[in-house]
Amino acid sequence: MLRLASILYSLISTTLAGTLVIVALTMGFDTLQPILVAAAIGFAAALPVAWLVAKGIVENN
Numbered sequence: 001m002l003r004l005a006s007i008l009y010s011l012i013s014t015t016l017a018g019t020l021v022i023v024a025l026t027m028g029f030d031t032l033q034p035i036l037v038a039a040a041i042g043f044a045a046a047l048p049v050a051w052l053v054a055k056g057i058v059e060n061n
Contacts, residue, residue: 017042
């Protein structure tokens, strides 16, 4: 399951980080620090999401 979670993490983390960067830019935070913080939060939040998605795939298979 760790292999599946790591593959899913590579997809989910870029999606969440990109989404949060777009949200930060939409809210008017257009300097480097808020963009980096949004990207870091996206990468960190993707860890449990990828694990839960992998767990759901393995259990339903």
